[in-house]
Amino acid sequence: MKGPVKGSGGRELTVRVKTARGRTASSQRWLERQLNDPYVARSKREGYRSRAAYKLIEIDDKHHILAPGKRVVDLGAAPGGWSQVAVQRVGSTDADPRVVAIDYLEMDELPGVKLFIKDFLDEDAPALLEQALGGPADVVLSDMAAPTTGHQQTDHLRTIYLAEVGADFALNVLRPGGHFLSKVFRGGAEGSLLTTLKQNFATVHHIKPPASRAGSVELFVLAKGFKGRKADVDADAEPGDAGEDGSGWQP
Template sequence: MKDSKSKGPGGRELTVRVKTARGRTASSTRWLERQLNDPYVARSKREGYRSRAAYKLIEIDDKHHILAPGMKVVDLGAAPGGWSQVAIERVGSTDLNKLVVAIDYLEMDELPGVILFQRNFLDEDAPALLQEAIGGRADVVLSDMAAPTTGHQQTDHLRTTYLCEVAADFALDVLKPGGSFLSKVFRGGAESSLLTTLKQNFATVHHLKPPASRAGSVELFILAKGFKGKRQDAAPEDEESGDDEAAWRP
């Protein structure tokens, strides 16, 4: 159970503390307490987003302008649909003109304006299925994919880095010139080989940690903008790249 009071004198919000209960582990109690006290969770419920993750994309797009009306978007690892909701709003996708294609092996409720596949993106035929659904080339590839965590930081980093790498390979094959790729990575960022590939093929590459990403979370995001077309030559030394601090400096 949780403490019943949520506001103090003058309507000031109080921290909600969760009491331990039989059958609930300490870690699940901490997770529940964090959820109850998370302003982004409360905001997502008020504003109708399916997850607090929607605000990570909102904050990134507000600053870096990767989504615009009429763009075609592929959303990898889409469930429960927060990023797809943001994409729908910002590109103007409708059931009459579906501009967003989403995929996840988890079940996800349908969204107006989204072509949705409940499939594993790692299936051999999944990339071709997505490209056919988007009708050629995409303007933006989004990936919020992350492997289930094991609690071993190095293992979790490697598994999620692999998902970022396959998402990047897909982006290189499907993006239009000038397109953008945004993907989740874990603390430590993208591997050097992936960074090199992205710098070869995009005008700018940054690691980001938007404000909606919890301070204690190991997640980062890598944003590559200005797709130049798939290239294999060495990355020029003067191409722009940056870390999360530089990317969020005013």
């Protein structure tokens, strides 16, 4: 089976995958998407470990959260696409590592990355990451997502929980002015997360980068300009305090 192929006029032709014994319909659709996805082809040409690298590239090209010398934590790092982008943009090296990554999935080591093969939800994981950083973080990235169940609301709640845990970690390790970027899923349960981020950051942005498939429920929340952690949520805050539409999102 081959990926996109060129027709006589030079345009790409869509590849259709024949049904194979033992392959489910969903796995067949996934394989067809992979074979016909220009970001997958580009990642192979340019040496990135996953198409997800382009999501971070597109977000950073617009919002400029990564810069030379910054310290970065990558939560849910496997297979390493975001870590690769972070290494390039902050100038991390083995001699001066500026990127710390963690995932419970196996992941090959990367130059310039301190890697932990460990569940971020383990009790000792946050302390290990803080120690490895060697100082306050400038950026906390989280591409964590719970294994999908096929039930959209359940998947949304589980992923929002991971985003909330990542945000709590970010509030403990970021230096003033730092940034937090996290994956979320559409579903309506992110109100508490947004309230926390609006309290502690100058701006909160809701992002769907071009590299995120249009049909996916995946979104990203970017909180910029850490103001310092607020001890308690203001229970009397009006909806308008979160943004003009009450949602907390800014474009």
